[in-house]
Amino acid sequence: MSFLADNFPLLRDAFLTTLSLAVVSGICALVIGTLLTAMRVSPVAPLRGAATFYVEIFRNTPLTVVFFFLAFGIVEIDLQFPTRFITAVAALALYTAAFVSEALRSGINSVPPGQAEAARALGLDFRQTLGTIVLPQAFRTVVPPLGNVWIALAKNTSIAAGFAVTELTAALQRLTNENANQLLLVFLAIVVAYLVITLPSAWLIGVIERRTAILR
Amino acid sequence: MTTSSVLFDVPGPRARRRHRIGSLIGGLVVLALIGVALWRLGANGQLDPARWSVLFDPNSGVPQALGTALVNTLKVAAVGMVGATVLGALLAFGRLSDHAWVRVPVTAVIEFFRAVPLLILILFCLLYLPTIGLRIGAFGALALGLTLYNMAVLAEIFRAGLLSVDRGQREAAFAIGMRKWQVMTVVLLPQAVRRMLPVLIAQLVVLLKDSSLGFIVGYFELLRQARSLVEFFNFRFGDLYTFQLYVAAAVIYIVVNVLLSTLARYVERRTRRNMKTAATEDVELPADVQMGGGGGIATP
Numbered sequence: 001m002s003f004l005a006d007n008f009p010l011l012r013d014a015f016l017t018t019l020s021l022a023v024v025s026g027i028c029a030l031v032i033g034t035l036l037t038a039m040r041v042s043p044v045a046p047l048r049g050a051a052t053f054y055v056e057i058f059r060n061t062p063l064t065v066v067f068f069f070l071a072f073g074i075v076e077i078d079l080q081f082p083t084r085f086i087t088a089v090a091a092l093a094l095y096t097a098a099f100v101s102e103a104l105r106s107g108i109n110s111v112p113p114g115q116a117e118a119a120r121a122l123g124l125d126f127r128q129t130l131g132t133i134v135l136p137q138a139f140r141t142v143v144p145p146l147g148n149v150w151i152a153l154a155k156n157t158s159i160a161a162g163f164a165v166t167e168l169t170a171a172l173q174r175l176t177n178e179n180a181n182q183l184l185l186v187f188l189a190i191v192v193a194y195l196v197i198t199l200p201s202a203w204l205i206g207v208i209e210r211r212t213a214i215l216r
Numbered sequence: 217m218t219t220s221s222v223l224f225d226v227p228g229p230r231a232r233r234r235h236r237i238g239s240l241i242g243g244l245v246v247l248a249l250i251g252v253a254l255w256r257l258g259a260n261g262q263l264d265p266a267r268w269s270v271l272f273d274p275n276s277g278v279p280q281a282l283g284t285a286l287v288n289t290l291k292v293a294a295v296g297m298v299g300a301t302v303l304g305a306l307l308a309f310g311r312l313s314d315h316a317w318v319r320v321p322v323t324a325v326i327e328f329f330r331a332v333p334l335l336i337l338i339l340f341c342l343l344y345l346p347t348i349g350l351r352i353g354a355f356g357a358l359a360l361g362l363t364l365y366n367m368a369v370l371a372e373i374f375r376a377g378l379l380s381v382d383r384g385q386r387e388a389a390f391a392i393g394m395r396k397w398q399v400m401t402v403v404l405l406p407q408a409v410r411r412m413l414p415v416l417i418a419q420l421v422v423l424l425k426d427s428s429l430g431f432i433v434g435y436f437e438l439l440r441q442a443r444s445l446v447e448f449f450n451f452r453f454g455d456l457y458t459f460q461l462y463v464a465a466a467v468i469y470i471v472v473n474v475l476l477s478t479l480a481r482y483v484e485r486r487t488r489r490n491m492k493t494a495a496t497e498d499v500e501l502p503a504d505v506q507m508g509g510g511g512g513i514a515t516p
Contacts, residue, residue, distance in 0.1 A: 059473075
């Protein structure tokens, strides 16, 4: 047990890195994903096509490959992210945005057509219809799927370990090397650290869902 | 809101002209960006045909190596898929059981495996199981990790599928005197399975993506193979083919997965036309499931 206390600073820093990775890339993914969704339902065909293309590509690419390209690929076009943390955030955000967009689009589809028709009948244009009528209702219905995307994102941060970001999985690997006789305890500690993020998130999502749900 | 056209009026001639001009400018900007990227690639010598021809030259061994790697990737995904489907179906039945002593532990198992990152599961199989005398190797660890994680995910999907069959079907089956297992196997399952087929194919895409975690555990799937080829070539010729090999690996992933996604969509259209699924609701793969279980550790 004592080694957990000995390595507490490492675990704490790793936990905070994982959490900040997830939070920052989550917010970025939400913004990009919302923009993508707006593009996918817009009246302008090329915008629809571009957004669909983006989602289709990222849905079918492993996250590891996205990381690879941002870490080693874009060097070839003379681009470079300032830190590894930002590289990881960019990869996670770009990848997750595609799935945020998928979730949001199904939310938009669940808004009754009468809402948008009424909005147009009042003379609102596309931007107003989407921004003030449809998206606010869509966001409420997609609280559970978006929450699950967030939890998946929190778990996906583990890939950043391979790109020299010292988060929980990297800590796991370091600790398993040093404490081969206490493997089970190391795994337990790391799993608990992930659960500390995911379980309260799941609970919070449930609360938000109950608060914001629209009865139809 | 089945069609997006509810959101806006059909564009008139002026709006169409505006869209055309906007598209033209936007397209030019995108083309310019691609041009700059290509120019930089060219300036760094990455577009040199000699560098790309290695991907197709059988004498270099690269096409064979990538082909074997693709087979390895498909193999681990197939094993994981079969295991996960069988175990997932059993867990789904367990979770729908009327007996609390079955339902509660099964629910706990499902929730546990869903909550743990896939990467941690695989590392656990790889690092811990040998210490208690189970030597399963990289392939075994990867396949077992994928199976355990995806069985929990699929169990939830199967449950949703079984519940999506119209309630009347179940009630009617009970009314004509069928037993519980008969209702499940004769009435609910055949209808649910038809609806699940596209979802299962979509899950295969997720599994294929997750098999790139084989990278960490030293299983020679696509990414690991690309990496080892890069190391081999770097040793002999310097940093010549790095970019090309990674592009090749990514393109193979994308092509295989897009084909599978297209197949899933085709099957879905067919099942939707099929009268036998009329009593079931649509079940689609949730966005978070599509994201896959986690990433890999790449040692650059």
